[in-house]
Amino acid sequence: MTDATMSSITAPPPPAAGRRSPIGSVLIHAGLIAASFAMLYPLLWMVSASVRPEDEIFSSTTLWPSSVDFSPYVRGWFGLDVSFGRFTWNSLVIAGLTVIGNVIACSLAAYAFARLRFAGRNFWFAMMLGTMMIPYHVTLIPQYVLFLDLGWVNTILPLVVPKFLASDAFFIFLMVQFFRGIPRELDEAAMMDGCGPWRIYWKIMLPLSLPVLATAAIFSFIWTWDDFFGPLIYLNDMNTYTIQLGLRTFVDSSSTSDWGGLFAMSTLSLVPVFFFFLFFQRLLIEGIATTGMKR
Amino acid sequence: MAAVQDSAMAVGRGAQARPAAQGRFAALWTKHGAGYMFLLPWLVGFFGLTLGPAVASLYLSFTSFDLIRSPEWVGAANYVRIATADPKFAASLKVTFLYVVLSVPFKLAFALLVAILLNRGIKGLTVYRAIFYLPSLLGGSVAIAVLWRQLFAGDGLINSLLAQVGIEGPSWISHPDYSIWTLVVLSVWQFGSPMIIFLAGLRQIPTDMYEAASLDGASKFRQFYKITLPLLTPVIFFNAVVQTIEAFKAFTPAFIISGGTGGPINSTLFYTLYLYQEAFGNFRMGYASALAWILVLIIGLFTAFSFLTSRYWVHYDD
CATH class of the missing domain: 1.10.3720.10 (MetI-like)
Incomplete structure (x- = not known):
């Protein structure tokens, strides 16, 4: 692709191709936010699983751990023969x-x-x-x-x-x-x-x-x-x-x-x-x- | 150029042949030497790490070689066995084709859909773009494959979510009918990088085309089919070729999720995983070389086919 692409990708977005009702705009944002959450959910869940009590890992689908405990990081760090x-x-x-x-x-x-x-x-x-x-x-x-x-x-x-x-x-x-x-x-x-x-x-x-x-x-x-x-x-x-x-x-x-x-x-x-x-x-x-x- | 001619004339004068030859060399060196000096590391790598090994690999594919004894020439025996008497080859080819056919279209469809939504001049474009791109950047790592193994395990997160709506899900990764789907979902989750390429392509479409179409009363739907899609076909083609080749070469997720076996019942035995098992598990280096050349052949044929058919559907504005 050309240099035009390089500058256009970071340039401010072009004006919308057509007028949209505010409701349409809200719907699009709602959809995109839901999609963003779905994309990030596994990652966030993994981060939360790394600090939550062990018995919660296989039962909880929420992202917020009931208590935060960093001991898995220590256990994991030294979990193998070589750290x-x-x-x-x-x-x-x-x-x-x-x-x-x-x-x-x-x-x-x-x-x-x-x-x-x-x-x-x-x-x-x-x-x-x-x-x-x-x-x-x-x-x-x-x-x-x-x-x-x-x-x-x-x-x-x-x-x-x-x-x-x-x-x-x-x-x-x-x-x-x-x-x-x-x-x-x-x-x-x-x-x-x-x-x-x-x-x-x-x-x-x-x-x-x-x-x-x-x-x-x-x-x-x-x-x-x-x-x-x-x-x-x-x-x-x-x-x-x-x-x-x-x-x-x-x-x-x-x-x-x-x-x-x-x-x-x-x-x-x-x-x-x-x-x-x-x-x-x-x-x-x-x-x-x-x-x-x-x- | 003048220097070369001068030295050539000097050679003709006989008596001064020796210093003149040096002069000619010096002239050639001034003209071409610098280029080759800069290219030297790459040239060494090209011959030593690419061309040499590629030729050697072609030779090894006609031998039986276990790393300990010298390669023993067996003619086309490896290829004959691959074609006629290797159920694992057939299985791995089937799994790989299935993976390509399932993952690439879904991934590209998602990428295009989201790119079009994002290209409508919405606020927060850069934030959404970044969020959707993140999985592409992280997705190739072992950590994500490890995560996937837990997500789709019998007692994993996906089944916990399904249980909340009253569905009892199977153990996705250990069921031969579903295991490939976990890998497909992992691939589709990484739609971010083709999405960015689509976004760049969409930006290239002049907005006045849409304005003209609106004035003529064309609906949004019609504008998409008559303007966006045709003008985007070069980008779709590019993404499809790149993603397909990548899908043929996928390795890490299948290795981690199946624990290196390609199981259950070969259902995640990607072609590259089978090649790895033959080469570094069973030390059948000759056989694995033949497998590698067949992979090249498949990818080459696919690419050639794509380029040949592209003229019937890819729109180039020239």
Whole structure:
């Protein structure tokens, strides 16, 4: 989609297409509020289940607990042989390195595609788009064999190193689109002044691209934080588990015994994503509207 | 360009061939080198992590390979077995198609309906939009799948709600007829991101078209069918393709809700879950590679089919 979309999505809403009676307006709002409540109800119920007495979890459909008790958070945190502190730390390290890798490697490639002229550029650009279409299942097994041979299984390397090789082509595409919108006169003027491509990339492109870099960073973080499949395959030692793997182990080990602890840890695992939602909502929504991201 | 010609002439002068060759290299480097330097990380990844593995996977799909012994060439045996003698493959394909066919239309219908309501210039648009988008952002996590497992359990929240109106619900997740529906509901609950794309598309439709239609006396209903829907078909097409491909690749919810088994009676055995079981449960890496290539084939055929049929229903204003 075009730049027009990007500005229009956050611009004030257009005037209503036709006049509406006040009653119609009230009905629409009533419907939307009811729908909003239905959407949020499971989430709110989970948060309330994480602090309510255990016997209420399976009997109460209300959102307000009869008494508030934070002990499930403590029970859940230490509910497995390895604490959730460790899982959270592991998740943060992987997600943090992924953000750095994606921002650096994808912006380098995007700069080359958007601005530099070199033989085969269009060919490689087409290849890059092609990699976005291929389901990762095709490369999964040979990659696993490769990382196994390198001795990387049970370390974070298989999850992090590919990001430094710009394996998330989607972000390259996102950045190329943005870089193309930066006026070429800026780099041409810099070139006249004797700036090489590195300086132009570092001093002009990156500082002007903070919105797209932030969007890529936030989505990298959220997707990596939520990722289950990668850690499931590569991390088998509980000390290396991410928070998602920890949750899964928790379900399997105590599904019938400690629902309070399970919901406490589930709620906790959503906090970082919720934080980004709260503070960077505009970037997220623009990112989706302009590129059609899946989530 | 001039530099390249200069160095080419220098090569012709024979005596200075060696320094001239260096000159030509330097010229080529100045012209193309920077591009390749910037592209280097991606190029390494492309060959090492995408192209190489894809070729290797194609090879492995014709072998029997258990990670311990070297791959043993078996010809098309994997594919033959998949096509003729693998009831779990058939079951997983059926479950996956069912999931795609049930979840994508409902999800897109909800997304479009809510987007149209929100696009009527109502107050509080940004708040509603944010609320409806939140499940899309959170929905892929294990926490939400865990929550879903409780919601649709025999003694879960949904049945508690149903009990209040006098209905005794089954254990949704452990009944083979209903378990897939819990996953469909989870997917539809995440209609927020296609909704945002629909909203962006609706904003692109010029309002004067509606004004002209109103003046001509066209009803709201007629305006929707004659203006909104046709002009939105490119966005509907885009959303349908993206969501369908995503649905084919879904994994986490089925894994968590069924505890990794795809049960009860294979009723939540998503294709990707079966592939995972074969590769990392049974270590049949060759067989799983063949399954992966069949998935690519299915997604590729579906995409090609969508693009071929799109010209009959997608309206491009050019």
